[in-house]
Amino acid sequence: MGRIFMITLEGRIYSCKHCFTHLALLDDIISKSFHCGHGKAYLFDKVVNITEGEKEERMMMTGLHTVVDIFCVGCGSIVGWKYV
Template identity: 55%
Template sequence: MGMVYRIYLEGERIYGCANCKTHLATIHSMMSRAFNGQHGRAYLFETVVNIIEGEPIDREMTTGKHTVRDISCCKCRTVLGWKYDRAFEPLQQYKEGKYILERNLLVDVQ
């Protein structure tokens, strides 16, 4: 495996991995703060960078069945949340292609 090049984000508020501070997303790509992750509160993002996506798996969640992929930091491999590939409920399909990042696994970086 070759070198992994990381993307550095710019803006007024940047969220990074709490473990290694790798840039992940900006406040402008945040869609909602009203989500729950496996370990507490979570945020829904339109775009996230510097991640590794796992294999798709079907999970039964509080809002119905979804196909998701766990996402990890590309530097330290900490599992940060998941990506929605498919929502089986029509009212949940707005989540497809979006990302959940767990709040307690994020830090503000500048």
Template identity: 45%
Template sequence: CHKCLTDLIPTTSIISKGFTGRHGRAYLLPNTYAHKPVPRQLVTGAHTVSDISCRNCGSVLGWKYVDAEEESQRYKVGKFILETKRVV
């Protein structure tokens, strides 16, 4: 975490480093803690997402894909985006 320096996830758990978040580059992850789902318009279309945060300090670090309107984007559902500017 960029705020409290808590270790979040092993680098071997990163599925893809080729994603874009609200604050720049992001990683696609298999699991972490998520908040209540909300609709959000992203670069790749309309999705339902849940923000994810550091379990230690509560800083928002990215989001979980809960649903995707487009069939081509459904492979992301159940996975997480971790924004690289939000981590050390």
């Protein structure tokens, strides 16, 4: 893997709770009505500074979906999932 260039966002942001790497703008929220095993989850239009895991079929509240977990590039913590 090559060198990682992190994007710095301006304005009100969401960041990784472990290393504070910028992930998304407040204005990029589409919905706050999602839930996961750890509580609330938000749906964003755009996120930055993430890497993706492997595709997998996962049973969600709305049925079976193909998703990938997403990880913070700053510290490697899982920060959510992405529908593919």
